[in-house]
Amino acid sequence: MKATWEKIEKNLGVLDVEVDADRVASALDKAFNKVAKKANVPGFRKGKVPRPIFEARYGVESLYQDAIDILLPEAYSEAVDQADIFPVDRPEVDIEQFAKGETFKFKAKVTVKPEVKLGDYKGVEVAAVAAEVSEEELNEELERLQQRHAELAVIDEGASVSGDIVVIDFDGSVDGVPFEGGQAERYSLELGSNSFIPGFEDQVIGMATGDFKDVEVTFPENYHAAELANKQAVFKVKVHEIKRKQLPELDDEFAKDVSEFDTLDEYKEDLKKQLLTRKEQEAQGVRENEAVEKAAANAEIEIPDAMIQSEVQNMMRDFDNRLRQQGMNLEMFLSFSGQSSDDLEGQMKEDAEKRVRNNLVLEQIAKEEKLEVTEEEINKELENMADTYKRSAEEIRSILGANGSLDSLREELLLRKTIDFLLENSVEGAPVEKKEETATEE
Known part of the structure; x- marks a missing residue:
């Protein structure tokens, strides 16, 4: 096999490849073995039709595409190795010649890994970074641990606040017409997480268990569903349950519960x-x-x-x-x-x-x-x-x-x-x- 590489731009070039005729013949043999299993020729069982009869009935050209599909990937891979290039994208392949008894010629336009011209990399100045732990940072970490080990308690009375987890049903519509993805039952939503459409969670804050409310929001201008962008929607919301985090006391018992220490x-x-x-x-x-x-x-x-x-x-x-x-x-x-x-x-x-x-x-x-x-x-x-x-x-x-x-x-x-x-x-x-x-x- 012959392969030559010609760069046409900095990161773009063309592989000119010619594959020997004997490999073309081998690929045609493999293609025939593949298609003969499904070929219907009167007088022969599937997979048993002789090659000359198949070619006389369908033409050898009927094998070309399958043979190319077999031969091209391996030929391209070998050509890349010969040219010692590193492709970074799929090539644009142009088949120039493929026929029984002839060589297989193709060109591949290839984007390759770019050349890197290094500048100064030794002796660059790198700032020192102090590693210290302040009392404030220690207290913030303790607060995070409190949050992590908090227990969720169901709130039977009172309104929901930011940070609560509310279990809700919601049913959204635009101009009275429901839209895909706008309905759910017993969905757990953490208020203040900003995981819903802007304005939704703010309006759920203050609702109590058993409350119903119409929450009105406007979909963002860049909303992924173009048919909903900038549209006003109404969500009918029902609150089934409110759960609130109960933080443990920061004391010796807390230390025993979360670590191997006694105090x-x-x-x-x-x-x-x-x-x-x-x-x-x-x-x-x-x-x-x-x-x-x-x-x-x-x-x-x-x-x-x-x-x-x-x-x-x-x-x-x-x-x-x-x-x-x-x-x-x-x-x-x-x-x-x-x-x-x-x-x-x-x-x-x-x-x-x-x-x-x-x-x-x-x-x-x-x-x-x-x-x-x-x-x-x-x-x-x-x-x-x-x-x-x-x-x-x-x-x-x-x-x-x-x-x-x-x-x-x-x-x-x-x-x-x-x-x-x-x-x-x-x-x-x-x-x-x-x-x-x-x-x-x-």
Whole structure:
């Protein structure tokens, strides 16, 4: 097989491929074996028609598309390897020649991973970040723990307030006509969560158990369902139940319930250490991000739109997975927030481009510095994963190998190693100071 690569723009080129005639014949054989199983030829059972009779009846050309479908993917993959290119999008393929007894010729217009021209990446200035835990931060963490361990008590009397969970029926309509997704029974809604159409939760606040009310809202202008955008809707709401969080007292008994300590003072001391460790990790993350972003800012890259869009789709899938872990999904989120899928993708695009740029720069730095991940480092990471998942390192390796994730693990470790290299070769700048508010500031 012959394959030549010609670049026509910075990230775009054409693969010119010619596949030997014997491989065309082999692909035609496979195509015949596939279609012969279904071919109806008088006098022959399915799958038993001789090849010459099939071709005489239907023509050899009837096999061409199936043969191309068999041969093209493998030929394209081999051509990519020969040309030593890294495609980042599906190719535009133009079939130039395919016939029995002849070679198979095609051209593929391919968008490839861009070239990265590195700027300064050693010696970039990275600000020091202080890791301290204030008394206020400790108290805020204790309040969060109180909220987490609160019990929900049913409120039989009195009106609902922000923070309550109300169990409601609602039936929505526009101009008296019900719309899809506007009805539910015994739905649990946390007031103040802003998970419904703006204005809905505010009007439910103040309702008591057994109350009925018409809640009037206006769908946002950019609502994902275009037929509802800017429309006024009426939801008939009934409150079945109100649940309110009952916070536990912050005392020694609380410490015993949520930790291995006997007193609140001991628990607070341990909690402060945990917070400090978290702050130190966050500070390290801030410094790493600054080092990477400064190196990326100094580089020259023209990123193909296909790479950015692919990253946006990855981010959308991750977001959907997180929503599902919370008992929701992307469709429900878009419905409640009044956004469309395009709106959400648009919000993610800038961050997606930054991620792609940073990763491309890190890959190039790793090449320039000849950084590699050793088998010892792979084994150490597998041991860490084994501890986390309570399985043996051999099992973890087998699982990752079976689903093709070992290479991804190696790439992830190389990125981490490159970030460590950047930070080790950075210059510590002035510490980041927390801005204090003054009486003269508005």
